[in-house]
Amino acid sequence: MKTRISAIILLWLTIDIYFFSAVATLTNNTSIYLTYWLIDALLAGTIIYSAFTRNMKLVSWLMALMLLSFVPKLVSSIVLVLEDFTRLFRGFPPRSYGVSEFALVVAAVFFGLLLFGITRGRHYYKVRRETLFFDDLPERFDGFTITQLSDIHSGSFSDARGVQKGLDLVNAQGSDMILFTGDLVNNQATEMDPWIPAFAGLTAPYGKYSVLGNHDYGDYMQWENKADQQANLNRLKEVHQEIGFKLLLNEATPIQKDNQAIALIGVENWGKGGFHKYGDLKKATAGVPNEAFKILMSHDPSHWDAVTLGHHQSIHLTLSGHTHGAQFGFELFGFKWSPIKYIYKQWAGLYQKSGLYLYVNRGFGFLGLKGRIGIWPEIAVLTLKRRSLV
Known part of the structure; x- marks a missing residue:
């Protein structure tokens, strides 16, 4: 240091x-x-x-x-x-x-x-839209919309009106499903206490689902003992339930629409370098049929290159966050730069390899730097489309 x-x-x-x-x-x-x-x-x-x-x-x-x-x-x-x-x-x-x-x-x-x-940048929310085409998307899910949030970091919030402005913008998208890809807090579950009613107000007809990020485990502060740290994590899991999000812990759940389904998979945090590797994709997909259309929530985008792309089952779409785009950089005329690009190969926006997609959310909140400069807080809206084979 x-x-x-x-x-x-x-x-x-x-x-x-x-x-x-x-x-x-x-x-x-x-x-x-x-x-x-x-x-x-x-x-x-x-x-x-x-x-x-x-x-x-x-x-x-x-x-x-x-x-x-x-x-x-x-x-x-x-x-x-x-x-x-x-x-x-x-x-x-x-x-x-x-x-x-x-x-x-x-x-x-x-x-x-x-x-x-x-x-002003910390609440200068930007809605970013992507339409993704797949050959094997179930017909009933053609046009299905997902709003993705990531890296809320509620412990950094102080402006209730600013936060509510972002949440109202989320609801205004009217997406079928809301997915949250980790880091609800900076360290402690109590950071969410003032914000539970506001986040509980998010609505989506096909549900709200979430995973844990690296900050959610309380690994970055001193605890008197391991039992206190575990109690904090247990309380955070309860908070997810109280705000109406189904927390996926190395598990999968079917999302049903009429008589068809897609598999939504959520892993715990898996990070490169010194980050803990709690995530277990093999366990999470154990009961998922090979032919299922799969969406994975995994907080750290480095998991995609290191594990997901080499997994024996193709994961059609992976949603991540974690990088915040460093909360500093610029995006102009399709060109983007941030110092975080020298650490993470995939750090903001949409990436594709062999027909498989990764979307890295720039984050809803902020941490460290009390603001955002050029890399604005993000609400991502992804539309799934079935590619015409005719």
Whole structure:
């Protein structure tokens, strides 16, 4: 942890020094210079203190402030780099006043975008729609709609009106079924207590189903004993029932429509690297016929490549979450980027291999960073269609 924090502070300082060259070009006001360095020194010092004292609530807010300070300077430094490239061939004359002014304008624009994400982005819900075609979808399910939610993280909520805005948007979709793919809380089941009535208000004619995510097991906090941790998990399972979601724990259930059915499968969390591997797809599909049309809920998208695609039964559609899209990035004109892409190959949206689909939800809530910047909270609506074989 110390090494990671040191690397972040060093990068931040490097960008600060470089961007300061533009500030120094525009003014020689000592008060502005002192304010520039004092703000970042105080922020960096407080972040280091909070991280080492493990005051994670304070760290979340400081992380947002750090992004406000760092990212605009980083982006506008591209302008300065381009100028320095030309200065290299001109004998390094003084930095241009106009270029420095433009760099500050770029920084101001990105500061505004970041400020919106931090103050309003956490409830700036986006409905994302996908239509998926299958050769073997049962005829009765042609046009069947699923609303997927993921990563609610109720322990981070503080704005009841903001949360209700998202839930009303979920109900407004009128989907046949609502599926939730894990991380109802940050750590403790009690985090859901104020939100039970609101989430119980979600409705779908073919039911609401859920699975557990990595945060739901309480693995990221200190418990006095294992019995307390297990009691917390037991209570969380009761909460799923109280909000009207059928929790699938390495098991499958048929979804009936008229005289036809599809198999809905839910596994416990299975994550790559240091994450626990509670999920057991083999157990979950033990009673599912090979020829059944299958939808799998699995919180962590790394499960798809590592286990699901190689499973002896084809899983037509897998629904995951977990990544949050890092809550930071951008999506423009079909192009998307987030730093999380360097950790997770499948991190947001729809993926396909050999006719099998994975949809990774960007998450309904937020964790760590008190907001979302460019990667907005998501309500996914998936429509299943039977491909015409004529």
